[in-house]
Amino acid sequence: MKAQPVINESTPLLKVKGVGKIYGSTRVLGNIDFDLKPGEVHALVGENGAGKSTLLNILSGVVKPDDGSIHINDLPVHFNNPSDAQQGGVGTVFQELSLIPTLSIAENIFPNRAPLNRFNLIDWSKLEVKASELLKLLDLEHLNPNELVSRLPGSTAQLIEIAKAISLDNQILLLDEPTSALTPKEADALHSVITKLTDKGIAVVYISHHMHDVLNVSDRITVLRDGKKIKTFLTTETSASEIVYNMVGRVVDTATKSKSKVSRVQAIGVESLNKKGNLHDINLSVNQGEIVAITGLVGSGCHELGRCLAGADKFDSGKIFVKQQEVANHNIITAKQNRVAFLPEDRKTEGLFLDKSICENIIATVLQSHSQFGCLDHNKRDITAKNYIQSLNIKTDDEQKIVRKLSGGNQQKVLLAKWLETNPEVLIISEPTKGIDIGAKFEIHAVLQELASKGVAIIIISSDLPEVLNVCDRLLVMKDGSIAGELMTKGTTEEDILAMASGFESTSRNITNQD
């Protein structure tokens, strides 16, 4: 938390008055007032669909507001496209990385704006110098501006995005979920960069799901809900629980782990599994009815392990046992035959057929049982889908709706339904609630626990520590491609996990109250 909110007196740099947006017949944003003072970090929080992204898109010129006005330095501005906003002094780092891997760092920082020489050609040496200056500002002076972006780790790429956004000498910087791809240590580094920028008078709008990031870095917090502004808080005068309460609009009932009876029968196990460069000598065993988390920092190999367990990726050596039987040729087809289900991390690109309907998605894994004489049984398909819409509480008009139009939480439920229909005995689920509303998150947790109580072995690969601690029986913490240790959920804190995952006794990261 930053110490002195002295900025209160100064006049706002950015002023948003009564801004609203209507798509078709739905109002997604209404009457938003928002202001930003020089040198301030103003966090914007809310559940998915609360209107954060719409407001961000309006400020960055991606969409035009239907009503209201935006003022920068007390002058009204109208952004028709992103380039207008950039020229108007607003730089944006969107959540999805927008770097071009085949171009150099320098070219990525100055797309379309590279300095020119007297022949009107790109002045490469000047470009390099300008890029180096920005890299230095972000404590990245060890990087060569001519290095290709494809050779950088993801976290550095995030910082290059920020370099790109501030390369315009903007006074206003919009950051959308900047830490979602970062390890806690990298997030800290990013936050110190933000402090450096605000010291220079740059004002930052910070959008994040991570409550402790928001509390750590911001001066003020504005909560949006259902397209409306609820309230703006001074960070020093509020708490995580107050913010969450305002985001959700009710007291959140965090499902705590009801002690399920774990059987002693192994459902899935591996012995000395190796994958060159990613996984080293992994041994694990998960019993029926058990929920086990595999967690670790970015790059620790937990997602790679999940993919190998599921048969989605090949490994170099090691044995996999399903129902105590060694599987000779473990791949995604045999895994499915052995009732192993896998929900990948990136549900949009790997899990769902976004432009197909809910019912078509759900039966994608079970076409055989929904066909007669080789022809698809549409009635049966719709009935199956309807059952899941009811049992998993998927919010939709009907089962024919295109999955792309659903919210993240409902998409994840469709993906879950798709695999539940295969009657899995082992369920491997990567980042089950990433980018999902708090409400839907707990519904998904409840479903997982119910499955476990029916004897399904569940492996959750997640970097969301509160989730892991709430839902699982046992944790496997990974570091550098090996299992660094095992923890029982009971009595374990987030600090314990982070210490094990990073290999340090204690971590530098502050863990704020999560009650």
Add this chain to the structure above:
Amino acid sequence: MTTLEKKIKLTHENTWIKNLIKTRELTLLLLIIGIVVVMSQLSPYFFSMSNFRAVAIGLAPTAIIVVGMTVLLVSGGFDLSVGAVLALSGTVAGMLMLNGFSIGSAVILTLLMGAFVGFINGTIVTKLGVNPLIATLGTLSLARGAGLVLTEGFSVTGLPKSFSYIGSETLFGIPLVVIVMLAIVIIGDLALRHTRFFRQNYYIGSNENAARLSGISVHKVRIFAYVLTSCLAALAGIILASRLMAGTPTAGNALELQVLAAAVIGGASLSGGEGTVLGAFLGVIFVALINNAMTMLDVSIYWQMVVTGCVLIMAVSLDQYLRRKRS
């Protein structure tokens, strides 16, 4: 200096050598030299000025068009209509001249027609969001059909004598056609490497949405790439007509595939964001030399097509394999 800093400095110093070795241009150049050396031993007629001259004149239309096609491929698009536009341009230029237009105005009007076809292609692809495969397949048929309608299938002949200047004149012993081609290739390569406007194609081809959010006018740049390609195809058509002294509505059949193959062999990718004009030009030379070598060795023209196909598939498969190994 810490060891880490030293390490970083060392890698900096090695990068450009490594980059050079990794470039497709160098590999292709070595392959081309290889073909020349081997063929010089196999055929007494290969290593001669007259043969190289014939090859250079023969590949000029492809090389001119490949410049535009590379820009398009880098931006994530491509154009199947180039062969048809080439044929249409030859016939249109010829008919304009036969109907009293001066050579200069006929050439300019034909280039404008080429630009117009490109504008149509670009607009359909960007504004209407039609896949470039379908859009340019449509204009391919349209342009090819228009050429046949205009001429009823016959070649346009009886062109003014001075029109042959473009196709047959030489400067310092080098055919004018070759000089025009080299000028376009060099300017094209420099532009795609060093100008802000053309560099935008790399951003667009790699990630269109990110390019838009970075403040690049995606539609403008993409439409321009289509206009450029069609314009160059029209120019190639005029040159070909001048060389043959006839506008042939069936000229340039399957030329689009040759152009695409050469660009891809030269390092461009159908998924966009990659490629250089120099690489594509070397690709054109490579394919032309292989065909020339086969002619010298009395391989039938039909087999030449088979071999070109094999070369394309092998080159791209090898590239994919090396890429996967590297990452």
